[in-house]
Amino acid sequence: DVKVTQSSRYLVKRTGEKVFLECVQDMDHENMFWYRQDPGLGLRLIYFSYDVKMKEKGDIPEGYSVSREKKERFSLILESASTNQTSMYLCASSFQGMGYTFGSGTRLTVV
Amino acid sequence: SQKIEQNSEALNIQEGKTATLTCNYTNYSPAYLQWYRQDPGRGPVFLLLIRENEKEKRKERLKVTFDTTLKQSLFHITASQPADSATYLCALDIGGGGADGLTFGKGTHLIIQP
Numbered sequence: 001d002v003k004v005t006q007s008s009r010y011l012v013k014r015t016g017e018k019v020f021l022e023c024v025q026d027m028d029h030e031n032m033f034w035y036r037q038d039p040g041l042g043l044r045l046i047y048f049s050y051d052v053k054m055k056e057k058g059d060i061p062e063g064y065s066v067s068r069e070k071k072e073r074f075s076l077i078l079e080s081a082s083t084n085q086t087s088m089y090l091c092a093s094s095f096q097g098m099g100y101t102f103g104s105g106t107r108l109t110v111v
Numbered sequence: 112s113q114k115i116e117q118n119s120e121a122l123n124i125q126e127g128k129t130a131t132l133t134c135n136y137t138n139y140s141p142a143y144l145q146w147y148r149q150d151p152g153r154g155p156v157f158l159l160l161i162r163e164n165e166k167e168k169r170k171e172r173l174k175v176t177f178d179t180t181l182k183q184s185l186f187h188i189t190a191s192q193p194a195d196s197a198t199y200l201c202a203l204d205i206g207g208g209g210a211d212g213l214t215f216g217k218g219t220h221l222i223i224q225p
Contacts, residue, residue: 041217042200042215042216042217045214048211056211090154099158102154102156105152105153105154
């Protein structure tokens with residue numbers, strides 16, 4: 001089975017901190033994605049990448065950046081965490097035209 | 112922009128009956144549509160994918176239909192069980208290649224009552 005591993009299940013950070021969320025997949029998928037999920041708003045796409053060193057903005061990229069230096073790893077960076085970035089963050093990967101495999105999520109709280 | 116509506120926030124079904132969930136979309140014609148299951152505190156799990164040229168797809172007790180004229184997909188769970196209780200999400204891919212990110216509906220919370 002393909003596995004998508006997110007480095008932390010729960011994270012608490014202070015306002016203004018730089019936060020790194022790491023995601024690793026083990027199935028050689030080209031495509032990787034970062035979503036956030038909030039009650040009443042559903043899943044929203046932050047950034048995605050279809051190749052190493054490539055990145056594309058999703059629907060809500062403001063306040064975030066990403067890094068993909070290796071095919072299996074896709075990092076989400078909160079440059080200066082704010083309380084409105086408190087959310088569940090979900091990483092996913094996929095092969096072209098196939099279903100997504102999601103990680104278990106990181107519940108981030110910014111205080 | 113693409114808008115996706117799932118028929119209700121919550122759906123209560125008696126065990127053994129067929130649960131039918133609806134996904135409607137506007138503005139674009141997706142190359143394919145996917146359904147996911149999500150349990151509380153977990154990431155979504157992929158269930159089925161149906162392409163625009165397919166009318167129906169089945170997997171065990173699951174069936175998905177895709178009507179591009181009505182801009183609607185129906186997701187059926189036959190012989191429903193309490194273990195099927197979860198939130199079910201539909202998602203659309205417009206580009207067809209899967210590389211541009213899926214747009215998700217907000218989900219339907221399905222409760223199967225014993």
